Amino acid sequence: MPAQLPHVLVLGGGFAGLSTVRTLAGAPARITLVDRRNHHLFQPLLYQVATAGLAAPSIAAPLRQILRGQRNVTVLMDEVAGIDLATRQVRLTRETLDYDYLVVATGATHAYFGHDDWAPFAPGLKSLDDALAIRRRVLTAFERAEQAPDPVRRRALLSFVVIGGGATGVELAGTLAEIARHTLTGEFRRADPRQACVLLVEAGPRLLTAFDPSLSAKAQRQLERLGVQVRLGQAVTGVDADGVRVGNEQIAARTVLWAAGVAASPLGQWLDAPRDRAGRVLVEADLSLPGHPEVLVAGDLASIRCDDRPVPGVAPAAKQMGVHAGRLIAARLRGERAPQPFRYRDAGALATIGRMAAVAQFGRVRFSGLIAWWVWLGAHIWFLIGFRNRMVVMLDWATAYWTQARHARIVTGRGEHEKGD
Amino acid sequence: MPAQLPHVLVLGGGFAGLSTVRTLAGAPARITLVDRRNHHLFQPLLYQVATAGLAAPSIAAPLRQILRGQRNVTVLMDEVAGIDLATRQVRLTRETLDYDYLVVATGATHAYFGHDDWAPFAPGLKSLDDALAIRRRVLTAFERAEQAPDPVRRRALLSFVVIGGGATGVELAGTLAEIARHTLTGEFRRADPRQACVLLVEAGPRLLTAFDPSLSAKAQRQLERLGVQVRLGQAVTGVDADGVRVGNEQIAARTVLWAAGVAASPLGQWLDAPRDRAGRVLVEADLSLPGHPEVLVAGDLASIRCDDRPVPGVAPAAKQMGVHAGRLIAARLRGERAPQPFRYRDAGALATIGRMAAVAQFGRVRFSGLIAWWVWLGAHIWFLIGFRNRMVVMLDWATAYWTQARHARIVTGRGEHEKGD
Numbered sequence: 001m002p003a004q005l006p007h008v009l010v011l012g013g014g015f016a017g018l019s020t021v022r023t024l025a026g027a028p029a030r031i032t033l034v035d036r037r038n039h040h041l042f043q044p045l046l047y048q049v050a051t052a053g054l055a056a057p058s059i060a061a062p063l064r065q066i067l068r069g070q071r072n073v074t075v076l077m078d079e080v081a082g083i084d085l086a087t088r089q090v091r092l093t094r095e096t097l098d099y100d101y102l103v104v105a106t107g108a109t110h111a112y113f114g115h116d117d118w119a120p121f122a123p124g125l126k127s128l129d130d131a132l133a134i135r136r137r138v139l140t141a142f143e144r145a146e147q148a149p150d151p152v153r154r155r156a157l158l159s160f161v162v163i164g165g166g167a168t169g170v171e172l173a174g175t176l177a178e179i180a181r182h183t184l185t186g187e188f189r190r191a192d193p194r195q196a197c198v199l200l201v202e203a204g205p206r207l208l209t210a211f212d213p214s215l216s217a218k219a220q221r222q223l224e225r226l227g228v229q230v231r232l233g234q235a236v237t238g239v240d241a242d243g244v245r246v247g248n249e250q251i252a253a254r255t256v257l258w259a260a261g262v263a264a265s266p267l268g269q270w271l272d273a274p275r276d277r278a279g280r281v282l283v284e285a286d287l288s289l290p291g292h293p294e295v296l297v298a299g300d301l302a303s304i305r306c307d308d309r310p311v312p313g314v315a316p317a318a319k320q321m322g323v324h325a326g327r328l329i330a331a332r333l334r335g336e337r338a339p340q341p342f343r344y345r346d347a348g349a350l351a352t353i354g355r356m357a358a359v360a361q362f363g364r365v366r367f368s369g370l371i372a373w374w375v376w377l378g379a380h381i382w383f384l385i386g387f388r389n390r391m392v393v394m395l396d397w398a399t400a401y402w403t404q405a406r407h408a409r410i411v412t413g414r415g416e417h418e419k420g421d
Numbered sequence: 422m423p424a425q426l427p428h429v430l431v432l433g434g435g436f437a438g439l440s441t442v443r444t445l446a447g448a449p450a451r452i453t454l455v456d457r458r459n460h461h462l463f464q465p466l467l468y469q470v471a472t473a474g475l476a477a478p479s480i481a482a483p484l485r486q487i488l489r490g491q492r493n494v495t496v497l498m499d500e501v502a503g504i505d506l507a508t509r510q511v512r513l514t515r516e517t518l519d520y521d522y523l524v525v526a527t528g529a530t531h532a533y534f535g536h537d538d539w540a541p542f543a544p545g546l547k548s549l550d551d552a553l554a555i556r557r558r559v560l561t562a563f564e565r566a567e568q569a570p571d572p573v574r575r576r577a578l579l580s581f582v583v584i585g586g587g588a589t590g591v592e593l594a595g596t597l598a599e600i601a602r603h604t605l606t607g608e609f610r611r612a613d614p615r616q617a618c619v620l621l622v623e624a625g626p627r628l629l630t631a632f633d634p635s636l637s638a639k640a641q642r643q644l645e646r647l648g649v650q651v652r653l654g655q656a657v658t659g660v661d662a663d664g665v666r667v668g669n670e671q672i673a674a675r676t677v678l679w680a681a682g683v684a685a686s687p688l689g690q691w692l693d694a695p696r697d698r699a700g701r702v703l704v705e706a707d708l709s710l711p712g713h714p715e716v717l718v719a720g721d722l723a724s725i726r727c728d729d730r731p732v733p734g735v736a737p738a739a740k741q742m743g744v745h746a747g748r749l750i751a752a753r754l755r756g757e758r759a760p761q762p763f764r765y766r767d768a769g770a771l772a773t774i775g776r777m778a779a780v781a782q783f784g785r786v787r788f789s790g791l792i793a794w795w796v797w798l799g800a801h802i803w804f805l806i807g808f809r810n811r812m813v814v815m816l817d818w819a820t821a822y823w824t825q826a827r828h829a830r831i832v833t834g835r836g837e838h839e840k841g842d
Contacts, residue, residue, distance in 0.1 A: 037832065038832045039830075039831050039832070055476035055477065055478040055479065056476065056477075057476040057829040057830070057831045058476065060831045062608075064608035064609070065830065067608075068607050068608045069607075073610075074567075074610040075567075075608075075610075076564075076567065076568060077561075077564040077567075077832075078568065094568045095568060095570075127833075128831065128833045129833050132833060139459060140498075143497075143498040146495075146496075146497065147497060147499065147516060149516075184485075186489050186490075187483075187485035187486060187488075187489045187496075188485070189494075189495040189496075190495070392813055392816060392817075395813060396813070408476075408478040409459070409460075409478070409483045409486065410459070410460050410477055410478045410481045410483070410549065411459045411460070411498075
């Protein structure tokens with residue numbers, strides 16, 4: 001590839017970054033995609049890996065493999081160590097790259113709202129490593145309960161607290177209840193997994209605030225039918241090795257999962273632009289960085305409003321921003337300079353609660369229960385990258401549905417937290 | 422279950438231990454199966470997880486799930502901290518168990534023949550954690566090569582040395598060559614994976630000593646056709662972060678894999694019986710511990726000769742010993758005291774070399790190449806526990822065969838070795 005072609009540098013191989021790169025297929029540019037991991041991750045199904053329903057490779061695909069046919073792209077597995085807007089350079093840990101156009105799409109991570117000391121006791125769910133750590137913790141809790149002679153300790157081992165009532169929290173709590181009530185039935189001789197207690201704590205007044213209040217109420221009823229205790233309007237005031245503190249009440253629980261907060265990727269701090277409370281970069285209407293038309297921010301790292309509403313931090317929004325960034329750069333490469341404001345098309349929202357239970361909202365159309373679950377299932381399998389992953393996920397789920405088994409119930413590795421436990 | 426039933430304690434949920442437990446289904450006994458992991462592992466396919474062909478859960482099944490229907494079994498995930506033959510007690514890390522019959526089937530681990538300092542630089546392959554660590558190392562080496570400007574360093578990153586020419590070494594070397602030559606084709610822009618060098622070093626005079634010499638020669642030719650350099654009769658004299666020393670020659674390689682030696686599980690040391698050079702317990706003809714008819718040793722931990730030949734450390738032998746131990750205990754429970762010597766039925770041997778290449782030996786029938794590969798494929802899928810695993814593995818392999826892709830090319834976690842690399 002001639003070196004004189006303009007260089008487009010894309011940071012982050014998630015939905016936004018990958019969409020940018022794919023949109024630029026065939027464009028007269030050299031493209032470099034940098035990600036610290038070697039794979040694109042289908043984040044909406046990450047909770048299934050955490051709860052042992054899917055194997056990690058089923059929801060991930062190597063970035064190189066996805067982009068093998070796109071000859072104008074170089075993929076690098078590296079981390080960003082600094083961005084210099086003035087000299088138009090990005091410093092990685094192993095090399096420094098110049099750019100003509102920069103797309104920053106490094107997403108978000110979980111945030112503990114100033115309580116970083118809670119992190120070791122309440123892991124969040126953003127990467128495959130997070131998911132495998134949560135899987136290890138959940139499965140090990142049941143194993144330890146089988147060997148705990150003390151009923152108080154056994155009860156704490158069989159208590160699971162999920163903090164945060166958004167989509168991830170609802171999905172985790174619902175699946176944990178299913179595992180305890182159905183998957184593990186008959187497999188333990190001393191402890192009874194059905195006595196497990198799953199608690200979902202949400203500080204706000206309702207679950208799934210991205211949905212219509214009627215669907216929030218339905219989701220809550222469906223969760224309670226699965227055996228989840230839902231606590232609304234109660235703030236967590238402490239998390240440690242023994243459990244959580246909700247208001248003034250201490251709840252003994254050996255497994256606490258964090259689904260309460262996200263913060264933008266720390267890369268935002270190098271962009272020299274105003275950021276919102278969650279650290280997201282306040283971008284221009286065309287996703288560019290104020291004062292830097294050659295720098296675009298896409299995905300969860302970008303804070304932007306459309307039709308007077310904030311664009312939500314969901315996969316379809318990230319994809320749309322990625323495509324927009326790609327098209328904008330392609331237009332500039334052709335010499336066009338007209339501003340193109342980003343427009344978010346709300347494709348609807350879906351959240352699953354458990355086996356055959358979900359809520360769905362497409363504009364004014366709202367439904368829940370079995371039909372929503374089928375729609376959720378179809379949509380998620382469809383959007384999973386790669387035909388083969390679709391087949392395996394379908395197979396996993398089909399057999400899981402009929403047998404109530406979960407196919408990734410494998411404990412590997414050993415976390416610091418579990419040692420001597 | 423009445424507490425007065427005799428207690429059979431089985432240590433290890435591999436092929437031997439699991440076979441013992443299943444053979445005792447319906448026996449008038451309480452059975453406890455202890456394993457430090459929660460899963461039974463189909464070890465013959467472990468190299469496929471290490472080389473990113475299969476996801477970890479595809480070759481493992483939770484012991485609880487396998488034994489869910491066998492109501493006389495309690496499964497405990499715990500480690501053995503001591504065995505007291507006099508008081509008939511086994512101390513675990515979380516509780517102590519009395520036994521009436523003890524079956525010790527804790528298998529083998531890899532051994533470095535007194536060079537334990539080589540272990541961090543040349544990981545072996547015995548558990549899923551080992552396999553995932555090797556996968557991470559192999560895939561990361563190609564990633565690093567893409568970013569290495571120095572050709573000498575790039576060459577070291579693209580050099581892979583497998584030490585040991587048994588079945589595992591042959592399988593690893595063949596698959597590594599396939600990955601470099603086929604799977605990764607077209608995915609890198611700066612480095613060329615086809616320039617990778619895969620070296621198989623064996624101290625003895627031929628590969629696959631468990632097979633007839635004619636098949637050893639065929640395996641070597643098939644490997645060389647795949648691009649593997651085979652070095653026979655050359656001993657490794659050093660391993661460090663820069664590579665290996667073979668005789669007096671230093672070979673720069675960032676990835677070194679150990680498939681040379683196995684040593685019996687350290688539990689053998691508590692059994693107070695003579696052991697062979699590899700640490701395996703020299704058992705009586707009926708697999709019992711000398712002087713302790715109530716203690717049986719099965720699988721890779723047992724050293725026994727049949728028809729004047731040592732019983733090999735392979736899965737079918739472990740299964741047969743496990744079944745024998747179970748039948749022996751069942752007979753004793755019925756009051757029979759006649760000694761029953763163990764008899765090994767050699768079911769033949771199979772080793773795969775790569776895509777469409779394998780060697781097979783069934784008594785005097787020996788064949789290699791494509792037919793052997795199909796037999797190998799069928800046998801391994803068939804013996805994988807669980808219908809669903811069979812389906813997924815078939816699907817993985819069918820698509821891998823047609824597309825040359827590998828479906829578990831996901832790097833998770835980060836090893837100490839890779840840090841700052």
